[in-house]
Amino acid sequence: MNFKAHLDQFPVFQQVAKAGKNLGIPTYLVGGYVRDLILNRPSKDIDFTCVGSGIALAQEVAKGFDYHVPLSVFKNFGTAMLKLEDWELEFVGARKESYRHDSRKPIVEDGTLQEDLERRDFTINAMAISLNEEDYGELIDPFGGLADLQKKNIRTPLEPGITFSDDPLRMLRAVRFAAQLNFDIDSDTFFSLTENASRLHIISAERIIDEVNKIVLTPKPSYGFKLLFASKLLHEFFPEMVELQGVDSVDDKSHKDNFYHTLQVLDNVCQVSDNLWLRWAAIMHDIAKPATKRFNPKVGWTFHGHEDKGAKMTPSIFRRLKLPMDERMKFVQKLVRLHLRPIALVKDEVTDSALRRLLFDAGDDIDDLMRLCRADITSKNNKKVQRYLENFDRVDQKLKEVEEKDQVRNFQPPVSGEEIMEIFGIPPSKVIGEIKEEIKEAILEGRIPNDPQVAREFMYQIAQQKGLTPISKSNL
Structure with missing residues (x-):
């Protein structure tokens, strides 16, 4: 497979090829850009590898422009970066890596292109396109990445136990790519996730939450969370969410599985909003149900006060996961605390006072709260869902009428x-x-x-x- 026609559309590739030729070093386009090119996905981050000095290559490329191009050099890592309009070009020399068992930071040495590609996380990211004169545009695919793209398969180039033990963050990346691309994870690769899940303890919480947030931001994050749960990765960093899973029964009275309910609510929110923090509110809204679960012989299972308990749990969970402790956390906390309130307002006899109090407590977040409450209606009975949604339509209308009349959404005490x-x-x-x-x-x-x-x-x-x-x- 040859991509010369694509490369010829963008002068930057000829510029890099020329710089490599001037320095006499083989040069390649690698990684995510190659993957996304084959998948026809847009990408503005371009990685180049050369069998030589990546810094020298970047400097030679920068010299080739007749205007100033910002160049950042990272000598400790042997990398350099050029910013070209809205493109970001990264240059690195081909290298091989080895790891200590207690660290994901590799010992790096100069290597061949083959060694550089085999150190990468997945076959779909271990492809290259030549920028060399003799085979310009040719795809280099030593591990079957193209076939895995076609099969929608996530697989490691080397034995997965080695790949994941060396850098456990790659386990979360496997789930993230599966969720983003709607791919399957190869059976041997998935088995290795479960075998190496405990290795996540050497990864910083900041690195973990960065990958998790990318999963949360996918169109259907429930898929990623099901993979995290099945692989036991979720157990390593978010045990409170794991505890939601399961159904208890007493005297033929059962409650719903709150883990899968939460995932359905999350997916429902994703259909109406890209707001990461509204999605986190969906994840957190029932987080305290395990702690508040009680069985009452007369009414069955209850979770009284789970909204207040969940709001109290939110700061500590956010702090541990290294999520922001600012207004974004307070937004999630507020929605967790209030998520049952609109349900009580679906009755015809609801008072204006109750509506004013909800508007006052929710403030500018009332619309997001109503989105969360609508998403929280999950049932296999479509008529029941439709009936609840129509009730919420009436609540929305009542809220608009009261706000127009009393203006309490952003209520400030009229006397200071x-x-x-x-x-x-x-x-x-x-x-x-x-x-x-x-x-x-x-x-x-x-x-x-x-x-x-x-x-x-x-x-x-x-x-x-x-x-x-x-x-x-x-x-x-």
Whole structure:
């Protein structure tokens, strides 16, 4: 197979080929770009390997342009990078690697192209295209990567036990590629995942979560998570999710398998949103069900308070997984805590007060909360699902009507603590918070409108009951 016609469309490939010829070193296009080219997938990251110095090759390529091209050199790694418009070109010399059992950092030596390709993770990433004059554009495929692409198969170039033991991160990459490309994992390769799962302990949490997030961002992440579970990789870094799996039965009363329910909710969310953190909210929404599971002979299995318990668990899980501890974590935590609230609002007799409270608590995240709640409707009974979705349509309409009337989605107390202190001449104290809370409750309950003037009048009534006398009513 020859790719000369493709290479000729982009002058950068001729530029690299010319630089390799000038230096007298064999040069090749390798890795993910070759894979994606065959799969007809767009790619802007291009890796080049040469049998020589990758840094020297990059410097020669940069010299060939009649304008400045940013060049980054990483001497410790023997690599260099060029940024060319929206392309990112990486250059490295062909190398062979060996590993110590307690580290995924290889001992690197100069090597041949064959040795460079065999050290790669999977056959589909162990192909090269020649940029040399005598066979320009020819595919080099020593491990059957093309056939594996055609069979949609993930397989290691060497014996998988060696590949995964050397660099255990490749086990997560196997699952990630399977999920991204919708490929199968070769049976011997998959067996080796299970055999080497415990080796993940030498991989940093940052590296692990980077691969996991790529799985979460696939169109149907349930496939990747099922592979993680079946291979026991998930057990190594996310035991709380593993604990969701399984069904208990007492007196013919059973609960649903919350692991597979969670995956269905995750897939449902993915149909309506690319938001990584909304997807994490789907993963986390029932995370506390194992901890709150109880059997009541009258009603069967219950999970009372799992939403609050799950919200409390969220920060510690995020911290351990090295997920961000900022507003993104708080967003997930909020949705976990609130995910049952809209379900209680599907009744026709729901009050405006309950709607205002939900809008107040959810704020700008109300739309994402409703997306999560819709995704949480999982049943084999399509009529039941449709009935619940129609109920949520009514809740959506009610929320819009209440928000238009009362404007509490981004509710801010119409009377500030500073204003209360100034009017009554008091220092910071507990009573200020009590007054603000009573004003907020009155607005949410609908006893007074969300209006600053009315709220101040109400403030004076509350203050009088508490024995406070204003210094001046000039602010009224």
